[in-house]
Amino acid sequence: MEKIEVDDATFRDLTLIARTGGLTHGQAVAFLVEQFHQWSGPAGPDRIAPDGVAVYATYQGQRVEGVFDTTTSGLTVTSTPLPGAWFRSPSGAAKAVVAALKPGVTPNRSGYDFWFVASTGKTLASIRTPARR
Template identity: 75%
Template sequence: MEVIEIDSRTFRELTLIAKAAGLTHGQAVAFLIEEFHRASSPAQVSQGVPDGIPVHATYQGQRVEGVFDTATGGLTVTSAPLPGKWFRSPSGAAKAVVAALKPDVTPNRSGYDFWFVNSTGKTLASIRSGR
């Protein structure tokens, strides 16, 4: 595990973010990084449902819907707990869903095994093409 050093002001801000979102400090850093990527991505969804392959995941008894973009490899969550949130990868989306629904567990997940294609019921890995 790598260690980073931050000043006390930054640590206080990170603590506020973590508490507000119900995350650990590490999860808050991961969340902020994902938000940075989402905000700087040209593939952001401006409105409506994005084009792509409808997918879903079930975690903690909750079904979460999404759309996988085969062109970019990104995934937009289209239902609670993160409606409208775009992620650079299915794994980023999976981690965010896990962190949102059960913040006390390590959110690391393989998105290609976490998400299922609605039309086939198979994992997203079943349509993965060299990514």
């Protein structure tokens, strides 16, 4: 197994992340790597499906909007705090929104319960198909 070295300040931050999430240092690093993979930066026009479903979430009193791709199950956040950020799953998007709006809180969330379909006000789970469960 490879080892990594980090400076003292980075180690303190990693310790804080680990304690906040009830994780080991290794699990905290894995979590951060997962977040890196799930958030691939600004979305191009090819990332937002033309038949995507408009969704929203309200967290810490802030409404966050996005578009859910029913084909890939990906979700693009279209408003602050992460405008243009694309995620492989609604849960990845939910975790990133929680982390951005309230750092230090364990961001684990079910995306299908966190996001709501804009046209109906029902949870995203209401349009989830068996293939995506």
